[in-house]
Amino acid sequence: MQLGMVGLGRMGGNIVRRLLRNGHTAVVFDQDPKAVAALVQEGAVGADSLEDFVSKLEVPRTAWVMLPAGDPTEVTVMKIAGLMQPDDVIIDGGNSFYKDDIRRAAALNEKGLHYVDVGTSGGVWGLERGYCMMIGGHKEAVDRLDPIFSTLAPGLGEVPRTPGRDGRDPRAEHGYIHAGPSGAGHFVKMVHNGIEYGLMQAYAEGFDILKHANSTELPEAQRFDLNIGDVAEVWRRGSVVSSWLLDLTATALAGDENLDAFSGHVADSGEGRWTLNAAIEEAVPAHVLSAALYARFRSRQGATYADKLLSAMRKGFGGHQEPK
Numbered sequence: 623m624q625l626g627m628v629g630l631g632r633m634g635g636n637i638v639r640r641l642l643r644n645g646h647t648a649v650v651f652d653q654d655p656k657a658v659a660a661l662v663q664e665g666a667v668g669a670d671s672l673e674d675f676v677s678k679l680e681v682p683r684t685a686w687v688m689l690p691a692g693d694p695t696e697v698t699v700m701k702i703a704g705l706m707q708p709d710d711v712i713i714d715g716g717n718s719f720y721k722d723d724i725r726r727a728a729a730l731n732e733k734g735l736h737y738v739d740v741g742t743s744g745g746v747w748g749l750e751r752g753y754c755m756m757i758g759g760h761k762e763a764v765d766r767l768d769p770i771f772s773t774l775a776p777g778l779g780e781v782p783r784t785p786g787r788d789g790r791d792p793r794a795e796h797g798y799i800h801a802g803p804s805g806a807g808h809f810v811k812m813v814h815n816g817i818e819y820g821l822m823q824a825y826a827e828g829f830d831i832l833k834h835a836n837s838t839e840l841p842e843a844q845r846f847d848l849n850i851g852d853v854a855e856v857w858r859r860g861s862v863v864s865s866w867l868l869d870l871t872a873t874a875l876a877g878d879e880n881l882d883a884f885s886g887h888v889a890d891s892g893e894g895r896w897t898l899n900a901a902i903e904e905a906v907p908a909h910v911l912s913a914a915l916y917a918r919f920r921s922r923q924g925a926t927y928a929d930k931l932l933s934a935m936r937k938g939f940g941g942h943q944e945p946k
């Protein structure tokens with residue numbers, strides 16, 4: 623099947639590669655002509671503008687937009703929509719806010735176009751391992767795109783089948799779901815990323831405690847000089863907390879246990895905040911996910927104003943002096 627791809631960064635470029643390697647064809651466009659040229663070398667058809675891109679797509683057209691969420695995606699989706707014909711499909715595969723999907727889908731549906739939101743997980747490993755996809759949109763469009771999704775997905779692989787799933791939608795165990803109408807795909811991906819923050823924070827805090835087990839604050843007999851790289855490694859083997867995030871942790875610690883290459887400043891691109899907004903709108907308690915998001919904010923500050931205020935209060939009621 624032919625797919626058009628706009629945005630040939632780490633995700634878009636590798637999605638096209640995985641499709642080309644598995645017998646599909648692709649038309650590609652990026653602001654950077656070098657990114658286009660690289661994929662043309664690998665068998666894609668290149669385009670030098672969005673107009674050229676749309677003109678090279680087979681009817682009914684399928685254009686996947688893989689750009690940063692917000693303005694870049696909004697502007698590109700709307701521009702492509704203006705160039706397309708009824709029954710064509712635009713896929714937003716980035717990490718868009720689900721309410722933007724709902725709005726965009728309604729605007730595109732008025733023109734007879736389909737809008738499909740695809741939450742895509744797998745990062746730079748997706749080319750080889752496949753991408754986990756959470757899809758929202760009209761059944762007709764999602765079903766039409768099945769050859770693309772089934773190729774991009776990891777497939778059954780070596781993951782043992784879940785007992786009791788016989789007779790259920792087989793797409794889930796192949797690594798993709800049609801979650802519901804427009805926005806549902808990115809809604810599920812948003813919560814996935816909220817959980818990602820919480821899991822990452824849990825590992826980070828646990829390893830911090832292990833790393834400081836030799837603290838001079840502790841009685842000497844209770845100090846442990848632990849090899850935390852080995853702890854990460856052993857937990858990968860049969861422990862309850864084994865996971866891919868732990869695998870990545872073990873790899874990082876095997877490279878440099880002190881993590882000197884990192885400043886400790888941790889960014890966030892929106893999904894964790896949106897997950898908490900959803901929790902508030904649903905009145906669902908989300909203690910861990912909130913704490914994980916705030917830990918990221920905290921990582922970007924030294925001593926905060928709040929910390930100084932805590933010191934001021936301790937000094938006030940107890941005469942405790944904190945060194946400046």
Ligand SMILES: O=C(O)[C@H](O)[C@@H](O)[C@H](O)[C@H](O)COP(=O)(O)O
Nearest residue numbers: 717743744745815889890891892
């Ligand atoms: O599932 C994934 O493959 C990742 O979650 C991916 O989507 C991306 O790496 C995150 O968006 C980073 O999110 P933060 O910048 O918010 O950590």
